[in-house]
Amino acid sequence: MPLNGEYEPSTAQFVRDQVELYESSGGTQGTTLGVLVTREEDEELEDVPVVILTTLGAKSGKIRKSPLIRVEHDGSYAVVASAGGAPKHPVWYHNAVADPRVELQDGPVRRDMLAREVTGDEKALWWARAVEAFPDYAEYQKNTDREIPVLVLEPA
């Protein structure tokens, strides 16, 4: 059941813009993040696939949308609350923990999903998949004492 409520765009302009382009193009544009990626000492510009996570604001009840790196395996996804290695968890993480009913748009397909935080071996498995998709996650974790949480999203 899609989430309903009033959409409140992110306070970050680049995030608002990416969500706007992704959605207005039906998931055909704005679906990547151009980054310099280092793999086995090779550094090259990659267009890393991005998904849009929709959560319910834990306080406002408003609809919140966050572009995140696409980490998918067998129809399940992981979203990594890296926030660039910032000392605090991103707010969308708290929203998804408070209410696990989320939506995920992957390209043109939007699905209702349920989010759950993973730990231990399951987290290690998804963390490896995430770092494969976006090696910077490993750097972020090295540069912060905060343990970066991983949520797995499964079809509702």
Ligand SMILES: C[C@H](OP(=O)(O)OC[C@@H](O)[C@@H](O)[C@@H](O)Cn1c2nc(=O)[nH]c(=O)c-2cc2ccc(O)cc21)C(=O)N[C@@H](CCC(=O)N[C@@H](CCC(=O)O)C(=O)O)C(=O)O
């Ligand atoms: C800036 C802040 O955003 P945030 O939820 O902390 O998320 C920060 C970032 O993680 C978020 O911008 C991501 O989209 C950044 N980001 C990634 N962030 C990641 O953490 N991981 C990624 O893999 C990732 C990839 C990515 C790719 C492309 C791109 O453009 C951005 C990407 C924000 O929007 N704050 C709102 C509040 C949002 C909110 O949900 N408020 C709650 C209240 C929260 C509370 O106060 O408890 C509510 O409405 O109830 C505000 O300041 O008004």
